[in-house]
Amino acid sequence: MRMKQAMKGHEPRSSSSCAACKLLKRKCTSNCIFAPYFRSDEPKKFAKVHKVFGASNVSKILVEVPEEQREDTVNSLAYEAEARLRDPVYGCIGAIALLQRKMVELQHDLAIARARLARYAVPAVSSSSPSVLMDENVGMVSFDDMPCCSGVNESFGQSSSELTQIQPMNDFGQFPYVF
Amino acid sequence: MSSFSRCAACKYLRRKCPQDCILAPYFPSSNPQRFVCVHKIFGASNVTKMLQQVPGHLRAEAAECISYEAIARVQDPVYGCVGIITQLQQQISQIHSEIMKTKGEMIAHHCAHSQHHPPPQPQGDPSWSISLHQQQQDYSQSDEHLLRKY
Numbered sequence: 001m002r003m004k005q006a007m008k009g010h011e012p013r014s015s016s017s018c019a020a021c022k023l024l025k026r027k028c029t030s031n032c033i034f035a036p037y038f039r040s041d042e043p044k045k046f047a048k049v050h051k052v053f054g055a056s057n058v059s060k061i062l063v064e065v066p067e068e069q070r071e072d073t074v075n076s077l078a079y080e081a082e083a084r085l086r087d088p089v090y091g092c093i094g095a096i097a098l099l100q101r102k103m104v105e106l107q108h109d110l111a112i113a114r115a116r117l118a119r120y121a122v123p124a125v126s127s128s129s130p131s132v133l134m135d136e137n138v139g140m141v142s143f144d145d146m147p148c149c150s151g152v153n154e155s156f157g158q159s160s161s162e163l164t165q166i167q168p169m170n171d172f173g174q175f176p177y178v179f
Numbered sequence: 180m181s182s183f184s185r186c187a188a189c190k191y192l193r194r195k196c197p198q199d200c201i202l203a204p205y206f207p208s209s210n211p212q213r214f215v216c217v218h219k220i221f222g223a224s225n226v227t228k229m230l231q232q233v234p235g236h237l238r239a240e241a242a243e244c245i246s247y248e249a250i251a252r253v254q255d256p257v258y259g260c261v262g263i264i265t266q267l268q269q270q271i272s273q274i275h276s277e278i279m280k281t282k283g284e285m286i287a288h289h290c291a292h293s294q295h296h297p298p299p300q301p302q303g304d305p306s307w308s309i310s311l312h313q314q315q316q317d318y319s320q321s322d323e324h325l326l327r328k329y
Binding site: 051072077091092094102103107116117120 | 222
């Protein structure tokens with residue numbers, strides 16, 4: 001009995017488990033898919049992701065993406081989960097609506113500014129004529145199948161979906177949390 | 180709801196669709212793919228809990244947003260709709276830079292214009308010169324407002 005108790009102190013400590021395995025109360029294996037991204041010192045991160053998506057679904061998503069993109073995947077899932085927990089109705093979509101509304105306002109202001117600038121420009125040299133109100137490089141993200149949300153619907157574009165053509169970005173360092 | 184008119188969720192889950200199925204109003208059988216995405220990303224159990232936590236009059240919007248997030252995540256497993264947010268932020272930043280650039284050009288032209296076209300001295304018909312001067316001021320004030328906005 002005393003031997004068993006003494007040996008207990010030499011057993012693998014639960015603190016070596018990742019946050020996911022700790023929450024799920026299971027042994028954290030050496031090839032645990034969660035371990036690299038849900039460290040034991042960040043328990044809330046996995047708790048939120050688990051609550052919204054479920055450990056099984058997160059695992060399936062991670063398995064489907066290349067290993068070098070898993071960290072970004074986890075970070076974006078964590079952001080979405082946080083947004084959904086804070087706003088159970090709109091989640092991330094609320095942020096998208098606000099940003100798109102802001103973009104429309106700024107595009108309008110840019111058009112006005114360019115029209116005013118055109119008044120000053122020499123007609124023969126002008127490169128920003130009043131007819132060119134929108135820069136081709138500054139396109140609008142357009143959405144299809146947007147939620148029919150009374151609170152956000154007016155903010156969404158009605159043109160065809162570009163979801164599949166949006167290029168994902170890798171830098172989350174300068175990505176503020178909008179809530 | 181009879182087994183012949185199960186909602187998309189209950190059809191996919193191969194279960195009976197009860198009269199008070201919480202998912203039925205938002206996942207009609209006419210759009211099965213939508214629930215497939217939602218189930219893949221969130222899971223039926225989580226979606227049910229999420230909708231239960233939301234007041235009844237907001238459930239339709241919640242279901243729409245959840246569906247949109249799920250579809251975005253299926254199409255972009257790495258970033259999902261967070262990728263859309265990032266892109267929007269970048270576009271806003273780009274537009275803002277364009278506005279600042281245009282502002283700079285407006286200031287430069289405004290100064291040059293003021294130097295080369297000073298306000299005319301009142302001659303003859305005072306109302307004409309005042310009108311022209313007032314027009315210049317109106318332009319200046321509206322441009323100033325636009326310049327000050329950023």
